Amino acid sequence: MTHFLEFSNISKGYPGVQALSDISFGIGKGRVHGLMGENGAGKSTLIKILSGDTRADTGEIRIEGAAQNFHSTRDAFAARVTVVHQELQLVPGLTVAENLRLGHFPAKAGVISFRELVEDVGSKLRDIGIDVDPRTKVAALSIGERQMIEIAKAVMQDARVIALDEPTSSLSSRESEILFRLIDRLRGQGKVILYISHRLDEIFRLCDGCTVLRDGRLAAHHATMEGVTRDQIVSEMVGREISDIWGWRGRAIGEVRLKVAGLSGTRLPKPVSFEARSGEILGFFGLVGAGRSELMRLVYGADSRAAGSVSIDGRPVAASDPRQSIRAGLVLCPEDRKFDGIVQGRSVSDNISISARRHFSPFGILNLGKEAALADGFIQSLRIRTPSRKQDIVNLSGGNQQKVILARWLAEENVKVLIVDEPTRGIDVGAKAEIYDLLYSLAEKGLAIVVVSSELPEVMGISDRVAVMCGGGIAATFDRPEFNERAILAAALPDRSAAEPIQKVS
Amino acid sequence: MTGSLKRILLGEQGLVVIFAIAFAVVSLTVPNFLTERNMLGLLQSVVTIGIVACTMMFCLASRDFDLSVGSIVAFSGMVAVMASNATGSIPLGLLIAVGFGTFVGFVNGVVIAKLKINALITTLATMQIVRGLALISSDGRAVGIKDASFYQLALSKFLGVPTPIWVMVALFVIFGFVLNRTVFGRNTLAIGGNPEASRLAGVNVDWMRIWIFTLQGLVCAIAGILLASRITSGQPNAATGLELSVISACVLGGVSLAGGRAAITGVIVGVLILGIAENVMNLLNIQAFYQYVVRGLILLLAVLLDNLRSRSLGRR
Numbered sequence: 078m079t080h081f082l083e084f085s086n087i088s089k090g091y092p093g094v095q096a097l098s099d100i101s102f103g104i105g106k107g108r109v110h111g112l113m114g115e116n117g118a119g120k121s122t123l124i125k126i127l128s129g130d131t132r133a134d135t136g137e138i139r140i141e142g143a144a145q146n147f148h149s150t151r152d153a154f155a156a157r158v159t160v161v162h163q164e165l166q167l168v169p170g171l172t173v174a175e176n177l178r179l180g181h182f183p184a185k186a187g188v189i190s191f192r193e194l195v196e197d198v199g200s201k202l203r204d205i206g207i208d209v210d211p212r213t214k215v216a217a218l219s220i221g222e223r224q225m226i227e228i229a230k231a232v233m234q235d236a237r238v239i240a241l242d243e244p245t246s247s248l249s250s251r252e253s254e255i256l257f258r259l260i261d262r263l264r265g266q267g268k269v270i271l272y273i274s275h276r277l278d279e280i281f282r283l284c285d286g287c288t289v290l291r292d293g294r295l296a297a298h299h300a301t302m303e304g305v306t307r308d309q310i311v312s313e314m315v316g317r318e319i320s321d322i323w324g325w326r327g328r329a330i331g332e333v334r335l336k337v338a339g340l341s342g343t344r345l346p347k348p349v350s351f352e353a354r355s356g357e358i359l360g361f362f363g364l365v366g367a368g369r370s371e372l373m374r375l376v377y378g379a380d381s382r383a384a385g386s387v388s389i390d391g392r393p394v395a396a397s398d399p400r401q402s403i404r405a406g407l408v409l410c411p412e413d414r415k416f417d418g419i420v421q422g423r424s425v426s427d428n429i430s431i432s433a434r435r436h437f438s439p440f441g442i443l444n445l446g447k448e449a450a451l452a453d454g455f456i457q458s459l460r461i462r463t464p465s466r467k468q469d470i471v472n473l474s475g476g477n478q479q480k481v482i483l484a485r486w487l488a489e490e491n492v493k494v495l496i497v498d499e500p501t502r503g504i505d506v507g508a509k510a511e512i513y514d515l516l517y518s519l520a521e522k523g524l525a526i527v528v529v530s531s532e533l534p535e536v537m538g539i540s541d542r543v544a545v546m547c548g549g550g551i552a553a554t555f556d557r558p559e560f561n562e563r564a565i566l567a568a569a570l571p572d573r574s575a576a577e578p579i580q581k582v583s
Numbered sequence: 584m585t586g587s588l589k590r591i592l593l594g595e596q597g598l599v600v601i602f603a604i605a606f607a608v609v610s611l612t613v614p615n616f617l618t619e620r621n622m623l624g625l626l627q628s629v630v631t632i633g634i635v636a637c638t639m640m641f642c643l644a645s646r647d648f649d650l651s652v653g654s655i656v657a658f659s660g661m662v663a664v665m666a667s668n669a670t671g672s673i674p675l676g677l678l679i680a681v682g683f684g685t686f687v688g689f690v691n692g693v694v695i696a697k698l699k700i701n702a703l704i705t706t707l708a709t710m711q712i713v714r715g716l717a718l719i720s721s722d723g724r725a726v727g728i729k730d731a732s733f734y735q736l737a738l739s740k741f742l743g744v745p746t747p748i749w750v751m752v753a754l755f756v757i758f759g760f761v762l763n764r765t766v767f768g769r770n771t772l773a774i775g776g777n778p779e780a781s782r783l784a785g786v787n788v789d790w791m792r793i794w795i796f797t798l799q800g801l802v803c804a805i806a807g808i809l810l811a812s813r814i815t816s817g818q819p820n821a822a823t824g825l826e827l828s829v830i831s832a833c834v835l836g837g838v839s840l841a842g843g844r845a846a847i848t849g850v851i852v853g854v855l856i857l858g859i860a861e862n863v864m865n866l867l868n869i870q871a872f873y874q875y876v877v878r879g880l881i882l883l884l885a886v887l888l889d890n891l892r893s894r895s896l897g898r899r
Binding site: 377379399400403409411416417418419420421422423427431432434435438441442443445485 | 764765766767769770772773775776777779780781782783784785786787839842843844
């Protein structure tokens with residue numbers, strides 16, 4: 078039986094790594110198919126081959142029975158295969174309509190007919206079911222809306238195969254639901270959708286079948302999801318049974334370490350106060366736009382404060398300056414690893430030692446031996462998967478990059494308060510469990526840990542206490558015994574009576 | 584065979600290998616090239632570019648840019664001459680010149696780091712301001728040196744090698760060490776790799792940028808003093824277009840304009856390639872006008888090679 082899209086004996090090696098070995102599976106027309114695997118399992122490589130970004134060493138891709146030979150992304154485009162990447166590829170300064178017709182504007186003698194452009198794009202967006210004004214600048218859209226536009230672009234280019242790489246990683250649950258409805262419609266139109274996600278509930282909600290990769294090999298292929306269980310997929314991904322991925326364990330909670338009082342800034346106008354205790358993991362939950370990351374950036378001093386104070390063990394942290402915070406023992410693993418976390422082009426070792434190296438550099442001269450020992454020590458103890466400490470950090474998977482950022486702060490020996498913003502975004506199940514475990518052991522050592530997450534199960538799974546943010550303030554806090562999914566979510570939802578008047582009335 | 588050749592040429596040390604091959608070929612084919620006299624002349628001719636390239640490497644590695652170097656070199660050379668003439672003391676004159684260059688660099692740094700003005704624009708402005716000041720202060724004419732011992736700066740020799748070459752070599756060693764082995768150097772590269780992440784990781788980005796430009800000014804002053812001594816006067820029109828030669832040499836040496844990547848060996852090779860190309864064309868009596876064309880072609884080739892190299896290293 079031939080499938081609409083078929084991967085046949087695909088192998089791909091990079092120097093030192095066999096990224097894919099002998100992958101074969103097929104997907105039928107009008108099916109949404111999940112592609113799962115830990116980071117580094119080979120999903121990205123497979124997608125790159127599908128998009129023509131790289132070429133397989135052996136094997137081929139067949140679409141409607143015809144072998145495809147992609148030399149470039151252009152070839153894949155011509156074969157009507159589109160990949161929507163995690164990093165969106167829209168031009169922020171142009172409008173939605175311009176982005177969607179970029180390269181083929183309706184024009185007479187080189188002059189663009191904007192009316193035709195807007196009408197044409199508008200009607201197509203309505204057909205697809207996306208409610209966005211085509212005249213809006215992309216820069217003014219939320220990430221969720223941009224994701225929709227990116228998918229609309231694929232549809233308007235008449236793609237037969239659409240691959241979505243972690244599409245919901247930065248979407249709120251409401252935005253995700255709109256996306257799922259869009260995917261359901263595309264399924265009805267006979268498209269083949271390859272859906273890559275770490276979120277099992279989404280795979281079960283959306284997919285007709287799924288394929289699991291592990292260490293570059295095909296671990297499992299399910300043509301249908303019938304009779305497939307979550308535990309089964311998780312164990313196929315990691316090769317072992319994980320019953321409880323949170324693994325929360327109780328510990329003694331001590332004195333107040335972090336005290337934030339009346340803190341406000343430009344992006345967080347209302348003053349916010351909270352405390353975190355020694356040994357405590359304080360979770361921050363809230364919907365997108367609730368002000369969680371803004372608050373954490375203010376606490377850390379990444380953005381300048383308008384008012385309020387931050388103190389650690391009773392001692393105030395002086396200015397709005399990350400360096401002062403680090404010296405006081407307050408550190409932040411930022412939400413956006415790529416833009417605020419890793420230093421691209423530099424080695425794993427350099428990324429680990431960037432802050433702590435001042436401790437072993439008399440007169441500013443580095444002790445290379447110590448730097449290497451520090452990096453190797455963390456690579457081993459945190460199980461950072463990298464060929465060597467000299468590897469450029471961009472070549473590491475998301476989970477391993479996160480571990481490097483954590484190592485950067487663990488290398489600072491006097492850390493008292495660790496803020497982790499979205500600790501496991503875009504990270505696979507196995508690495509997640511490792512990161513949680515690390516957070517517990519740090520809390521056991523007496524650190525106060527603040528974890529920001531937009532995943533409610535995660536916040537509930539690992540925190541001792543949860544603060545719920547809504548509209549730039551803390552709406553409620555819950556102790557672990559009182560954790561209740563509905564109550565926390567209800568506290569996070571904006572007050573309807575306050576929000577409604579802002580919506581258009583006409 | 585072709586595979587391993589490709590690996591060598593596109594590898595980390597590819598440029599050095601190519602340089603070695605080119606050097607060997609030129610030595611064998613061009614008469615009078617590999618003589619002590621010509622070698623010293625060649626090194627003398629790259630002293631200004633070589634010295635300024637040391638700190639330009641830091642500028643580029645931190646994702647910045649400095650167009651004002653040529654003007655600072657010219658004016659600090661003049662300041663050295665004028666101050667020596669006025670005070671009657673050469674050491675005092677040199678000190679004033681170095682202070683002046685450092686001050687211009689510091690101003691560049693403060694405007695760029697604190698007032699957040701683009702480095703290209705800032706240094707384009709100071710380039711013109713400083714050149715203008717040089718012309719104003721001398722009425723557009725060369726300033727002669729009163730005390731003949733000023734010439735000794737460029738003429739004196741140590742172990743048979745002229746002082747300026749020693750100064751250049753010393754600066755290569757110092758800045759090579761600073762780049763790789765000090766917190767300052769590593770932080771420079773980190774800023775170039777990702778300025779915001781570096782700031783959040785506790786690197787004092789503003790302070791670093793001010794220091795980099797200040798050092799650039801200081802080093803330009805040293806180059807300017809040696810140049811004035813060699814051309815035996817303070818010339819307001821000296822070192823025009825120097826900024827482009829220096830940036831070319833750095834790019835030739837694999838310094839990334841996008842920041843985060845630099846190596847002193849590359850910069851040295853880049854400087855020497857420019858020097859050899861000019862030297863060989865002089866030896867072969869090729870008209871000076873062609874030299875611009877050749878330099879441009881070398882730069883393009885080097886960048887193409889670099890592009891191939893980063894592509895073969897591959898993005899996973």
